[in-house]
Amino acid sequence: MSGALQVGSVPERLAHNRYALDEDESHIVVDQDVVRSTGCAGVIARCCPAHVYTELPDGGLGVEYAACLECGTCLAVAPEGALSWHYPRGGFGVSFREG
């Protein structure tokens, strides 16, 4: 019981979660033109607790949808039209065992 709690990196933390990955369909679609023209890649990347997003060197937005915790924060901070985000298909995505 001694020693600090190692919360670990975000990927290490996410590795404890249970996911059913939808191989056929991403539930996140980015309009890179809107992202670049509004300069929103950085704020979306920072606000996502799961690090789903990365700001690309050209100002675009990279997406790793498999890590998504399905909270909707990205959609809330994204300018209109930058993201098309909906829930994964039924039964797919994160499955909380604690919640």
Added chain:
Amino acid sequence: MSEPDFDVAVVGAGPAGCVTAYLLAQQGHSVVLVERGEAPGAKNLSGGVLYGRVLEQVFPDFAAAAPVERRVVRNAVTFLTSTGAVGVDLTSDRLDGNAYTVLRARFDAWLAERCEEAGVFLMPGVRVDRLLTSPSGAVTGLVAGDDELSARVVVAADGVNSFLARGLGLRPKPAQNQLAVGVKAVVSLPRETIDDRFGLVGDEGAALAMVGEATGGIGGGGFLYTNATSLSVGVVLRLDDLAASGASASDVFDRYCEHPAVQRYLRGGEVLEYGSHLVAEGGLGMLGTVATDGLVVVGDAAGLTINSGLTVRGMDLAIGSAIAAAGGIGDALDAGDTSAAGLAGYRERLMAGFVGKDLTTYAKAPAFLERPRMYRDYGPVLEDVMVRAFDLDTTPRKHLASVAWDALRTSPVGMLDLASDLWAGVRAL
């Protein structure tokens, strides 16, 4: 027109959806409960404190029968600073039965089981894509993949993002100051270790709330709740302030867990799960249209949350709205009128009950809680006052009022700021 498949179709098996479905099934109506998770609870996450009195109205013995974690007998609110922590710590037998910590994957599954017992048809693993509407715009059912399902009334219990309510235009996209992101980990620890660290016995539990340095000064706060054999630890960050801060949500979470005042409880634990959830913080100002032709909106989907500064509430309001909705829908079905007018009893019941009254009482709380001094300045001032009071460094003592005056004078808080905040706080909270 052919008979609908069900009297009522409920979308979302959280507390709001489950209680609505359960009560309507008990009234004898045919009810389907559609849930996108592979099992009820699989998509559901909250900090973890359920103010349970309202649930006793539905399940009088839930505290004994349901998988609750611990009975909260200790509530603490603490300002964290870079050098310490100062706050109020209440332990009282009189809190017995007031609140319970829960883990939603288990708790919501229990609620859904009660629904099935009552005759609700549960459809897990099904995402509702959109609503079916009549030419006049009345909601007549829902679409999930290739399947259509018709109902006299659809209940949108689909959570804070409510694509259903938003798709119908019942709620605009919330402003960023009306939303916060909750970032949470569940950390396993032996039961005895938790008891010792929090000063608890048996099924007693603690709910600690922390502000200030807890979030690096970002509007919101941190929490630390005891489960039976784990802790729920996390931060809630107002989106406008998080976006403006330039900080990343996960870094704020990391720093909170590493703060000595939090780390002392967590040390030696192991992360079991990491999750996040969007929180509606707008209170009454976010409550949109809750009933339209053939549809009602309940719980988070209706924006029903209250942050009073001391208590952060969602599940109890969800359950309260479910009870009001089941009453209003029952009346509408009995009268054979499920139009907006026929369903108007829901809003009346909602606003006449504790949910509407509390939303009204705390209508000014969201604006008050946006004042930045709450998160940046008051923690250090309070710490300064208390340190000056306790630190007997052989300099001559001063009366406490003088100590407080000195602490305030040397802080960035002006007297006008303090007076303004106090006055607004008294009126808002």
